[in-house]
Amino acid sequence: MRLVIALGGNAMTSADGSARPEDQRAAVVGAVRSVADLVEAGHEIVLTHGNGPQVGNLLLKNEIAATVVPPVPLDWCVAQTQATIGRLVLDALDDELTSRGHEPRTAVVVSRTLVDADDPGFLVPSKPIGRYASADEAAAMRLHGQHWVEVTGRGWRRTVASPEPRAILEVGTARTLLAQGYVVVCAGGGGIPTVREDGRYAGVEAVIDKDLTAALLAAQIEADQLVIATDVEAAVVGFGTPDAQPLGVVDVVELRRLATTGAFAAGSMGPKVEAVARFVEHTGRTGTITSLSRIGEAVTGQAGTRVVADPAPLPTA
Numbered sequence: 001m002r003l004v005i006a007l008g009g010n011a012m013t014s015a016d017g018s019a020r021p022e023d024q025r026a027a028v029v030g031a032v033r034s035v036a037d038l039v040e041a042g043h044e045i046v047l048t049h050g051n052g053p054q055v056g057n058l059l060l061k062n063e064i065a066a067t068v069v070p071p072v073p074l075d076w077c078v079a080q081t082q083a084t085i086g087r088l089v090l091d092a093l094d095d096e097l098t099s100r101g102h103e104p105r106t107a108v109v110v111s112r113t114l115v116d117a118d119d120p121g122f123l124v125p126s127k128p129i130g131r132y133a134s135a136d137e138a139a140a141m142r143l144h145g146q147h148w149v150e151v152t153g154r155g156w157r158r159t160v161a162s163p164e165p166r167a168i169l170e171v172g173t174a175r176t177l178l179a180q181g182y183v184v185v186c187a188g189g190g191g192i193p194t195v196r197e198d199g200r201y202a203g204v205e206a207v208i209d210k211d212l213t214a215a216l217l218a219a220q221i222e223a224d225q226l227v228i229a230t231d232v233e234a235a236v237v238g239f240g241t242p243d244a245q246p247l248g249v250v251d252v253v254e255l256r257r258l259a260t261t262g263a264f265a266a267g268s269m270g271p272k273v274e275a276v277a278r279f280v281e282h283t284g285r286t287g288t289i290t291s292l293s294r295i296g297e298a299v300t301g302q303a304g305t306r307v308v309a310d311p312a313p314l315p316t317a
Contacts, residue, residue: 001224002178003038005295006214006275007031007049007089008230024054028088029096031229034295035183036096043299044178046221047089050210051081051189056130059158063141074129074160075192075203082110082188089185105182111170112201113191113208113216119163127162127207161206165191165213169201171220178221187217211275219282226279226287227298228272233291235273235305237263247305252280255307276307284309 038045055077062071072080086108094104115121125147133141138148138156148156168174174186190208194201211228218226234246237258247255255277264270269289276287290297290304298304 001299002044002046002222003225003227003299004046004048004214004218004221004223005035005038005227005229006211007047007292008228024085025088025092028085029092031292032089032093032096034293035093036100037296038299039097039183040100040102045183046174046178046217046223047183047185048210048214048217049085049089049185049188051078051085052129054081054085055189055207059130073203074205074207075194078189078192078207079110079203082192083108085188086110086185093183105180106185107177107182108185109170109173109177109187111168111174111187111191112194112203113165113187113213114167114169114194114196115163115204115206115208116166117195117197117204119161121163122161122204122206125159125161127160127209128157129160129207130158132157161204162209163193163206165208165216168213168217168220169194171217174217174221187213209271209275211271212278215275215279215282215287218279223283224285225299226276226285227295227304228275228287228289229292229295230269230272230289231291232269233294233304235264235269235289239265239269249301249306249308251308251310252277276305280307280309 035045035047058077058080090106090108093106097104132151132155135156141158142148147159149159150156168187168191170186174184177184190210190213193204193206193208195204214228215226234248236244236246238244255273258264259270259273259277264273272289276289279285279287287307288298288304294303298306
């Protein structure tokens with residue numbers, strides 16, 4: 001099969017959320033073992049990934065060093081983290097495949113994602129990024145034109161525009177590499193947010209939801225299955241309550257119904273559910289949500305939440 005696997009940014013840090021280089025490197029090494037299993041099984045693999053903690057670190061460096069060097073815009077931060085995380089994935093996957101006696105063929109594609117310049121997402125900043133700050137720290141940054149919101153019990157957090165992804169501009173490059181037998185890392189962090197105006201491409205201050213970009217990438221690459229790997233083994237209805245129930249196989253109509261009831265948190269599982277629903281609706285193929293460690297089992301239907309196009313047939317009398 002041709003698989004698009006989205007590796008969560010938070011899942012690629014240590015258990016306590018630390019994003020030190022050694023933590024990220026160790027987490028990536030653990031993540032690629034499941035990917036190597038799928039490569040050995042003969043699947044074509046496109047990987048994408050989150051970058052929330054990593055972009056958060058860059059933004060903090062921007063704030064601290066603003067009086068010494070000019071802060072870089074968000075599209076630059078996404079490009080930098082694409083290269084950094086992609087390099088970690090290549091190193092880890094090459095080492096894992098070599099240890100198993102395979103000649104590694106891996107590549108990272110620094111990727112732009114096209115968005116509409118008039119997308120309504122630019123009007124109301126809604127995507128939380130970076131660290132939590134005190135009220136005084138947030139007030140100082142708001143004087144520089146940034147948008148911050150208060151999160152009860154956590155502090156203040158910056159929010160930015162999050163437009164809808166329309167196309168991954170480098171998908172043709174990814175297809176060419178796939179045809180040559182490469183494992184491809186593409187569209188990391190939702191892709192570098194890019195608009196086209198007056199016949200020219202330009203980066204913009206925004207962060208595109210990486211799960212929605214993964215769904216678009218999977219559709220454009222004509223994947224047989226989209227796998228969204230996170231830090232839980234399945235989507236859960238009633239997460240954090242005594243009535244919590246993990247979802248196994250579910251059709252996309254039922255998944256949509258559950259989403260409308262508020263069953264999935266908007267800032268965490270909600271985008272993942274929306275992403276797999278879009279992919280299944282658009283392609284009629286399968287979408288899966290699972291943990292990094294169970295990717296291989298999820299691909300064969302033995303773990304995770306498996307979203308299918310058609311409801312199971314009713315039993316006959």
